[in-house]
Amino acid sequence: MLLTVEGLSKRYKTNIVVDNIEFDIQPNQCVALLGPNGAGKTTTLQMLSGLLKPDSGQITFQGCKNIDRTQIGFLPQYPSFFPWMTAVEFLYFAGKLSKMEKGKLKDKINNVLHFVDLHHAKNKKIGGFSGGMKQRLGLAQALIHEPKLLILDEPVSALDPTGRRDVLRILEELKKKTSILFSTHILHDAEQVCDEIIMMKAGKVKWSGSIKRLKERTRNGYFFLKTEGDIKSWLSKKDYIREANFSNSSTVTFKLTSNQYCNCLLEDCIKQEITIIHFEERSGTLEDAYMEVMR
Numbered sequence: 375m376l377l378t379v380e381g382l383s384k385r386y387k388t389n390i391v392v393d394n395i396e397f398d399i400q401p402n403q404c405v406a407l408l409g410p411n412g413a414g415k416t417t418t419l420q421m422l423s424g425l426l427k428p429d430s431g432q433i434t435f436q437g438c439k440n441i442d443r444t445q446i447g448f449l450p451q452y453p454s455f456f457p458w459m460t461a462v463e464f465l466y467f468a469g470k471l472s473k474m475e476k477g478k479l480k481d482k483i484n485n486v487l488h489f490v491d492l493h494h495a496k497n498k499k500i501g502g503f504s505g506g507m508k509q510r511l512g513l514a515q516a517l518i519h520e521p522k523l524l525i526l527d528e529p530v531s532a533l534d535p536t537g538r539r540d541v542l543r544i545l546e547e548l549k550k551k552t553s554i555l556f557s558t559h560i561l562h563d564a565e566q567v568c569d570e571i572i573m574m575k576a577g578k579v580k581w582s583g584s585i586k587r588l589k590e591r592t593r594n595g596y597f598f599l600k601t602e603g604d605i606k607s608w609l610s611k612k613d614y615i616r617e618a619n620f621s622n623s624s625t626v627t628f629k630l631t632s633n634q635y636c637n638c639l640l641e642d643c644i645k646q647e648i649t650i651i652h653f654e655e656r657s658g659t660l661e662d663a664y665m666e667v668m669r
């Protein structure tokens with residue numbers, strides 16, 4: 375296990391904003407922390423990155439309770455930059471803060487600037503950067519010391535569609551070599567890059583697991599069948615089929631009068647010597663599942 379969180383809590387005065395939460399992150403997982411405004415996502419990420427002290431609970435990272443923070447990269451929701459610095463100067467500064475060796479820094483800065491597509495602007499002042507460029511520079515800062523876990527607080531929320539696409543594309547690449555935990559309230563972004571999600575509401579973890587498993591919660595009773603030959607007239611006569619909707623004579627979505635007829639349908643297809651290309655029970659969308667859990 376890369377990271378284990380047990381009984382983590384944080385309160386501000388009498389307001390409990392993170393309430394006894396638990397979850398794990400495995401190596402090479404890309405995990406989205408989902409939840410509405412005020413759910414406690416930022417507070418959780420700040421505790422994980424060491425910026426905020428938990429009131430109680432335990433964070434274990436790479437098997438150690440004494441966390442080596444240089445193995446974690448963090449991009450805050452509102453990163454601050456020195457506008458008078460160039461991108462290279464800023465990354466040099468960030469690298470030194472992460473205790474990187476001076477000799478390695480130059481090459482590392484060049485590589486990371488290429489990776490986030492900012493090499494062309496490496497000697498330009500940050501004050502003149504667009505929002506998207508700043509966010510990519512923020513990512514470069516979080517990455518420069520090659521952390522084992524990258525924690526990103528709403529990395530795309532403030533970006534326009536192009537900036538958002540660029541950052542999500544970088545995350546797709548990054549997740550091949552490092553574990554990522556990022557917060558968002560945009561389900562589509564989570565679905566695009568993550569395999570696992572943690573859902574928070576009012577300081578509590580409401581659900582965690584794979585997106586696939588989450589969607590399975592909201593199976594909507596529809597089946598999809600694609601066959602090699604024409605099945606329209608044959609299938610329409612089966613009295614256990616209802617709400618059949620044919621895209622063409624060999625592709626159909628339908629419901630069964632009872633799910634116990636699933637085997638019956640498959641047996642009938644075999645008897646009829648129908649070749650099945652694809653058969654599956656359709657699950658709901660991530661949005662359906664999110665709404666169901668959050669309700």
Ligand SMILES: Nc1ncnc2c1ncn2[C@@H]1O[C@H](COP(=O)(O)OP(=O)(O)OP(=O)(O)O)[C@@H](O)[C@H]1O
Nearest residue numbers: 386389391409410411412413414415416417418559
């Ligand atoms: N420094 C603070 N002092 C008092 N209350 C705080 C402080 N920081 C956060 N809170 C409260 O804690 C709760 C959780 O806030 P947090 O920023 O962690 O939520 P979030 O899920 O990240 O929300 P958002 O999506 O809006 O960023 C909110 O009610 C917020 O007002």
